[in-house]
Amino acid sequence: MGLIIDGTCDVCNNVPEDHRHLFYACTYSTACWQQLHQKLHITLPMDNLVNWFSTARVSKLQKRLIGACHVYLFYLIWKVRNEARIKSYVRRPEALVQMVLRDVKARFLRCNTSKMKQRDELWFQQLLWEVINAKEGIELKSGALECRRHEIFARWLAPPANWLALNIDGASKGNPGPAATEGLVRDSSGQILDAFAERLGERR
Template identity: 45%
Template structure:
């Protein structure tokens, strides 16, 4: 049985003198959810679009990891295709896998930050860096999550894993190039000097 409540009649809202519009009707019908605290990190204009999308999927825990596929009865082996040790889950791939931890440590050393990847979202909002540096580091971390997803796929299909050093250099190069195209004229001297050291 379907129940619905009335909101408008004859192109007028029942409890208002305003005219009904499709946009207002959509807002009335849709489920209003609170905004997530990682939205600015995910949809930052410095991110590559593919990185933002894969990060968004990761934050919703919708990667097709082997543990999920095993629960659906599609695969039997749940080991990580990168390190071949632990059961492969979202958490393992990004936070626990030896390969991912090595990549993140190299990124920390290269960019000079100390927080863990688990604390990326709060740090992005309140970190003790200039806004530009927080955006740059956040974009590199989002790109790293994309690269881990990509390397997981390559390891599963071709049994090939790129060296962490090569991945980190590629991430920094991509984000730096994208940043310089967009913001080279508005850089403060402190930020310009920091970027040149990377």
């Protein structure tokens, strides 16, 4: 009695699967690595990871965080492969990369108690900014996109240099009911440049 298992990659449905294909050569994992490196603003050849980590001229802290992102993305690609095989859906590469950045940074913010050097602080803030407005979802094999709710670690982030951040909010007491809105504009150092609050009358 023999059990026949399909050896084709479940993620791209295209090529026989082995670990080299899944983690490095698959069109899916290639897209994930490219997007991660783009977000981290680095050029890192995946066939020469060890060399990059021993020679790259970036700070110790940046190397640690970049390393953690890579380890986590390897794990998530493996998870995606299993989900594709068992549950027949594949998360979008963007969703995976956002999950990596969000979780690694949230964990770092929770665990790091020492003060960062200014260069690292700026680099880190830029990374935090990348996560804002990230679209997440999973792509079913039918091509449909299914969104799932999950909690994210959130805090106010200063925008990059030469940018302004406008934060607004509003509420109404009942629907329709008396409503109001307010907002403020801050620069990259967090300084408030303008603020407003206004009654909007009866609104839905």
